[in-house]
Amino acid sequence: MKRRIICLMLLMALPLTTIAQSENVSYDEIAPFSEGLAAVRIGNQWGFINENAQLVIDFRDDLVWNQNADTNKAGVLGIRYPQFKNGRCMIQKSKVNNIPFYGFIDTSGEIVIQPEYLNITEFDHKNAIGIYVREAFQGQNEINISVIDYIFTEVVVNTNGEIIWPIHEREHILTAKRRYETPELHSRLIGDDLLIYKTKDNKWETKKLDLSI
Template sequence: MKNSIFLHFIIALISFTCLSQTVKGIDYISPFHDGLAAVKKGNMWGFINTEGDLVINFRDDLVTTDFKSQNYPIFKNNRCLISDKKEGITYFGYINKSGETIIKPVFLNASNFKDDTALVILVVKDTIGHNDILNKTVISHNYFEVLINTEGETTHYLTPNPKHITLSKNFVKQPPQFTTQLLSDNLFAVWTDDEKWVIKKLE
């Protein structure tokens, strides 16, 4: 009986301790988006829920979104942008509200989700030949601006013609800029070489 009372006391004490925990040493707290608010400590960001619990621990790979007053990461459609640097080049992907990587960082640029759709720059690798002298396969990289769903599946190609890119940190110092933008569920715009927008329908 005494052991049972003691066990219940320990459980109650642990529960009270967990409930009374506070997130301290915060430099910035963002407004809530999609049920979570970003919190900054030093150079790292995490997320709290509406109960004040730290549901995603502080990490340095969360991508911030530019707002008028402050830049901070946000969740949209249960997805938040992350980045990963490989051989000096930054790639973008997404995590869910558990902090799990749902879409691996493979895109050269990426937007936040809106209505379960995000705009990303997808790199495609093509084998164009073989160098017999160097005994090396010759690879070419091109990219498209595409729309993806929340699982990372490509739903539409917005740029039908690929753009060549040299995947080297000496050439890709910043993410390539988007030349398209999604206007509605069935419309998007493309910035042309004559510096004009062209409105097209999604097919």
């Protein structure tokens, strides 16, 4: 009988111990909740906790954030801390010439949009705008080195990673590390299917998207 009482007391104590451990974790920074999750930082790594203070996405070093972010800027340079929007959170991965490319994870921490964008907004109106990079193999030169051209297109992409609207090709983007700067986005979504974009003479025009195509 005594053994049963002791076991019961231990079982009753377990949830309290778990909660206490969650509450006593020290973080360097805690971001506001978004879609039921809040980013928490230790050093240069971020994870996510739920509204019960439980860590639901483990700490990782590929989440996008910037201590000195300019939140007025669209795209990666304006992201102060990781957060989920439309169920997606931005990640980065260094690729060509150690330049960062950007993609997204879902709320389970799985990559659902591969890092294939030089700059991209967080999701809004169920879509994002990014500069997509496509490799075009041009053959080999005289010393048998593969020649690859990179084609840059500003696009509208949905939460499944599907490019649903090519806005326009982008020119004068350099991928040389010493001269590289994150290219500015020239378009913005202001509704589910309404786009505004900057013309070559720095004027703004509107475009109604046909998302049924």
